[in-house]
Amino acid sequence: MTRTLILLASSLVLLSCNAPQRSSPASTAKDSLASTTEIFQAPDTNELKNDEWGRMVKYGARLIANTSYYIGPEGLVSKNLGNKMNCTNCHLNNGSKAYGLNFFDSHRIYPQFRARENKILSMSERVNNCIERPHNGIPLPLDSKEMVAIVSYIKWLGERYDPKKHEGYGLKSIAYKGLQADPERGEKVYAKHCKSCHQENGEGLMNADKSTYTYPPLWGDKSYQEGSSMHRVLKAAAFIKYNMPNASASADQPVLNDQEALDVAAYINDGRIHPRPKPKHTDYENLKHKPVDYFKGPYLDSFPAPQHAFGPWDEIERAMQELEKSSGK
């Protein structure tokens, strides 16, 4: 039970990174949560009836799994994506794996204020963010059948998720306090634990008919854009620690420790050695909302970009908290 509480507390810290305002880790929300929580089990699409809703949700599931086939650069329905990755490459098991970037609580928390755009976004607009950045593509029309299907699937998946009873949503935080990520050390982690699938050149391995990937790319012009969430070292490390290597790591049994996950995340995302597509628009017009690990300035604080990208992050966080206090927030 103590363990459950610790898990819970750490996932809340992570959620707060995602939240519009930098809230302190000593959040009050955790005190009100029930003490017995369990990992959420996502429903099975076989439970769906063969009616309008069931068919729409199932189409959404197919789109998340085979995104490139439907809306990729040579897509059957449209050509919205700029690369041949699928949503499920990051939102593991079609967004249903505990701490694997799942969608358990997503529908409930949208519409939501988003720091980067500095405004409230709907769930559909949030989906388009992933189509634009990790998929380097152009937004789907909000009223397209594909968008409606994706959003229907996300709603259906999380309908029974109750944050008071369940855990496992999103990502699980890592203990980065006092740590710094080192791309050079990360190169060794990559060679030992990642290269066999994601390949020496990091560009992944396509399937036989080249319609998508068996092992998706981690850098290069076919991978996610700079400034995508996966490009942020703290986010990527939290994903990697509890999910990679793909076949063996889980939240209960990580293969890498916190330091190794940070180092390999830094190696993958280091723009000095690994190029990737550039974002089309600049963002974070309100610098107060810029995540601490964002790779590029300007920042409100005076720490240089490499420290933001690779840490240590503690002193930057302290400086930001001081700034917030002094601005009366």
Ligand code: HEC
């Ligand atoms: C390269 C990895 C990657 C790919 C590919 C990707 N995403 Fe994401 N997505 C992320 C990350 C990272 C986040 C941020 C999660 C966070 O902030 O903790 C995210 C967030 C989201 C969210 C918000 C979830 C929430 O609860 O806040 C939605 C919805 C979403 N993605 C949908 C999609 C869809 C649909 C696709 C396919 C069209 C897709 N994503 C493809 C990495 C990816």
Ligand code: HEC
């Ligand atoms: C056994 C093969 C395998 C190994 C080893 C492996 N991965 Fe992966 N990785 C995958 C697969 C497969 C996916 C996509 C998952 C899916 O589609 O279900 C993936 C997805 C990813 C993603 C998100 C998608 C993308 O391309 O950005 C990242 C990031 C990632 N892996 C990083 C790593 C890192 C870092 C390591 C080493 C610590 C690693 N992987 C080791 C197979 C592997």
